[in-house]
Amino acid sequence: MKLLALDTATEHMALALWDGSAVAEPGTHRLADGGAQSSAHLIPMLLAMLAERGLRLSDLDAIAVGQGPGAFTGLRTAISVAQGLAFGANKPVLLLDSLLLVAEAAHLEAPVASGSTVWVAMDARMDEIYAAAYAHDGHTWQTLAAPALMDAPSLNAAWQALPPACVAGSAAAAFGERLHTQGLLTVAGVTHRAQALLALACAAWQQGPKVAPEDAQPLYLRDKVAQTTAERLAQRLAKEQGAAP
Structure with missing residues (x-):
């Protein structure tokens, strides 16, 4: 089994290659700056690996x-890169949950007890959060709450119904006290993201469906991906008025 894996869903670009070697060997995984850097460096880095x-x-x-x-x-x-490479090589595509990737990275950094609920909360900008809940049984991950787009009050309410043992991702730092993380283990889930990508890719090969390149589609939870200047101004004024005594 030989797998190439990539994720550029966040500001950190994770790359991984499985060829049967030990995970710690050079060339099996890389973590790099993402964002605007992804389109320029992704393909050269993959081919170099x-x-x-x-x-x-x-x-x-x-x-x-x-x-x-x-x-x-x-x-x-x-x-687009996965589709192009898969078409060219006549290979299938394995679709991975990018929020589960954060959960796996957090678990590698700060393991929680088997069966404990790990909530992933990623800053989605526009005052919203990408959130999902998972539990690891010691062998595989189970999805307890599917990925969703929430605001802070909605996520706090979800935590009341399904209390987290750990909160992973960037939202805890971005939202501060607006998210009720006091007393909870919070982990960014960045340091081991490339190793986590490698683990999820191998698990997907064993368990997940293999799709044709043309059927590989991104998972969007937001139809509107940007705000107008007027909308950004209105949101800023609303925050300022809410913070005023």
């Missing part, structure tokens, strides 16, 4: 990609 291991695209069994939710441009970049 293959070259370092003496592999060609035709040697792969599949290409795994984080399908979201996440940044609009990042998702389009990752899916």
Whole structure:
């Protein structure tokens, strides 16, 4: 089994290659700056990883990609690259949950007890949050709450119904006291993201469906991906008025 995996759903670009080698060996995973950097550096970095291991695209069994939710441009970049490489090599695509990737990275950094609820909360900009809940049984992840787009009050209410043992992702830092994370374990879920990508790609090969490149589509939770200048101004004024005594 040989897999190439990529995720550019956040400001960190994660790349991974599985060729049967130990996870810690050089060339098996990389974490780099994402965002605007993704489109320029993604393909050269992927091809360099293959070259370092003496592999060609035709040697792969599949290409795994984080399908979201996440940044609009990042998702389009990752899916387009995965489709192009898979078409060229005549290989299937494995679609990965980008929020589950954060949960796995957090679990590698600060493992929680088996069966404990891990909520992922990623800053989605526009005063919203990408959120989902998972539990690890010691072998695989189970989805307890599917990825959704929420505001802070809605997520706090969801935590009342399904209390987290850990909150992973960028929203805790971005929203501060507006999210009720006091007393909870909070983990950014960045440091081990590339290793987590490798683990999820291997699990997807064993368990998940393999789709044709043309069927690989990003997971969008927001129809509107940007605000107008007037909308941004109105939102800023509303925040300022709300903070005024």
